[in-house]
Amino acid sequence: MKKSSFKLPLTRLLTVMLFGLLALGACKSKKKVVEAAPEPVPVEEPAPAPKPEPAKPSAEEVAVGKLEDYFNAVANATNLQSANNTIREALGMFSNQNTPVLIVIHEEAGVKDYDEPTTIEKYLHYLKDTQKNLNFISDIRMDGSGRVAELELRRR
Incomplete structure (x- = not known):
């Protein structure tokens, strides 16, 4: 007579474990299939917002840039003729x-102390004579026609 192989405890245990592993393996693969089954819902993306245009510089900012260039050109002019031509161009602004x-020489708690007031013509000739531009524009006031009505400078 033949002995049944299921009667041995070790064989029985191995067989049960084998079926258990197969069952778990089958469940995992079904789970993966189930997880992969839902189709992604197409999401409509909102239209991209238009890029903001670069901020245009104000008239004061443009004037400050031009005047700084004129001041440096007068101070660094190689001869009197080019300095005088640059002064003439700058006076047109x-x-x-x-x-x-x-020219602000000191400021404390919002109170400004100024050097002796001068005019733009005198200041440009001063730059031509000293050949040094030691100040920068800290405030500018324009008139209704877009020309400079007052200029405030500070030491660098």
Whole structure:
């Protein structure tokens, strides 16, 4: 007579474990299939917002840039003729040749102390004579026609 192989405890245990592994393996693969089954729902993306245009510089900012260039050109001019030509061009940006130029020498708690007031014409000739531009524009006021009406400078 033949002995049944299921009667041995070790064989029985191995057989049960084999079926258990197969069952678990089958469940995992079904789970993967079930997880992969849902189709992704197409999501409509909102239209991209238009890129903001670069901020255009104000008239004051443009004037400050041009005036700084003129001041440096007058101070660094190689001869009197080129300095005088640059002065003539720069004066065209002002409401008149007597436009006040105020140079701040000290400021404390919002109170400003100014050097002796001068005019733009005198200041440009001062730059030509000293050949040094030691100040920068800290405030500018424009008139209604887009010309400079007052200029405030500070030491660098």
